[in-house]
Amino acid sequence: MKKVTILDIAKELNITFSTVARALNDHPAISKSTKEAVKKTAERLGYRKNKIASSLRSGKSNIVGVLVPSLDVSFFSSVVHGIESVMNQHGYSILLYQSQESNRKEDKGIETLLNSRVDGIIVSIAINRDDNTIFEEIISKNIPLTFFDRALHELNAPSVTIDDYRGGYMATEHLIQAGYRRIVHITETRKLSNFKERLRGYMDALKAHNIPFNEDLVLKGNLSLDFGKDCVKDLTSRGVLFDAIFALEDFTAMGVIQQLKAQQIKIPEEVGVIGFANEAFGSLVTPSLSTIDQQTHLMGQETAKLFLAMLQEGSFYKTAPKKITLDPLLIIRASSKGPKL
Amino acid sequence: MKKVTILDIAKELNITFSTVARALNDHPAISKSTKEAVKKTAERLGYRKNKIASSLRSGKSNIVGVLVPSLDVSFFSSVVHGIESVMNQHGYSILLYQSQESNRKEDKGIETLLNSRVDGIIVSIAINRDDNTIFEEIISKNIPLTFFDRALHELNAPSVTIDDYRGGYMATEHLIQAGYRRIVHITETRKLSNFKERLRGYMDALKAHNIPFNEDLVLKGNLSLDFGKDCVKDLTSRGVLFDAIFALEDFTAMGVIQQLKAQQIKIPEEVGVIGFANEAFGSLVTPSLSTIDQQTHLMGQETAKLFLAMLQEGSFYKTAPKKITLDPLLIIRASSKGPKL
DNA sequence: CTGAAAGCGCTAACAA
């Protein structure tokens, strides 16, 4: 089975291959009859347009690169799901990369994407990103770049994020309004600004409600279920008084819940708990976990739309970049129903 | 900023572009000094190899297509995670498609992949797949094709699956050994063979333990949390006697658990429950959900390895295809600890 | 060890 090209179709019909090309691309200046004939023989011969050749010639690949930390984190796979769906409807394919939270792999990923001559790049950066040069290269080459969730805001590129500050504020305020007063916040040691924003929201919410900020109530580490457990152990063993915990993320919050249960501490009567991210398990566990929803599907769609708009504009970095901030959604479940009075 | 090609590097160094090309590809017949000079100026000029051009010329894209139903299902995103990681280590990129369980989109996806001249295709088919022609085209074109989890076994292509029959058998036998006797099985109406296999395992396990098969205890529908709830409602309202439920999949099992709890039916004392898939929430819910683990990470890695082996062979469909079957893992948790005696 | 030259399959400007 040898390869069928437009030349084969042309020979078959005694016309030139450029007519064939035009017919296949529905060029307006081609008669209906030739178009039909061409399409029929194309089908008969099992012709498949070689996208590589057309990309090389036209300078457009109809492929966009998507680089995320890991598809094993449901937040990212969910957003990528949304991005792929929308981009696909608009005729684009997704070239996928995972940085695995490694800066080196992230750089390598971008390089491959650049070498592959993708039409644009969508990224959510690694947790420890500290060097922007590769991203500056994308921009200086005038290739469309859009960030989602984890953005480099100092760069002149559009982004779709949720308002982490507000999320942190909402979570904390909700706990306060539910009647909790000594509220612990578990945050991250690593660089990513999203976590710093949630912390800032936490602090401001306390201030707004005249609750003094207490440094002992802020714990830092690397997010994970086990870290959540450790935090509770640490707090109780040190005899710190607290009546609620706002964890930066749901798995950590789940660790908190499990450890509190293990130590027979009642949720929400003795300690209220709220997480962040609205993972699938939150509504299924007992007590169900209050959390902040990040609107993953909407984020995927908005990212794709913003990116498509950028593709159509042409001059990508002339004007101030559009930064879309989605509202976090407070999901109140059983774990923060308020303390026993 | 204009594009830099090997020609620019050549001019800069007063050598021909073919020498530059060889130097960049570490061709053995190029002197160390030229290689170094070339690489240095390449870097200085900001050269990036145009993969599209090399793909067109060499006939190799170093891209593999991956087509899955949906990344929003953690099973698939987890396997894709594994596939991407391994393939990436071997210099391949992933072109990603989602069929959204639609045959039409699946066909379109394969076509785009074919047009994109990927070096091979990895697929997990849509739930209602009924026509194999597009897959036959892949094989007839001698393009490497590998299935995972959901395979078309009648085709002469390799696959990595788990033994669904054994999974169904194990789940059922576990319930029997835990002391349950009137075991309900919830299965799917749709075509996919995996579910039929689980059902077969269920039936054979009953037979092996001399428990008569009772058609009233097999419920059919479309998997979902709500369907799980409906099943319990249906069984109790019809007054069917049962003391355990084996659901084809974890979300359905979760619906079962929620509805049993809502009706004050004790788990596992009055009714034991087991699911299938080992979703993240299973260990976090109360009672924790027994299930069958499908070894998603291993499946991703094995799929990638099998695929890579295929790529190296060259003659892809001469010999009988290698079909790897992974062992399902029984995960016993609280939901099936045995009935109250 | 390096150069010359052909061509992968298509797009698109220019001609007719």
Place this chain on the structure above:
DNA sequence: TTGTTAGCGCTTTCAG
């Protein structure tokens, strides 16, 4: 409405 022609940027064979 169709044909002619010139590449896109690289790989690769054949010469030297």
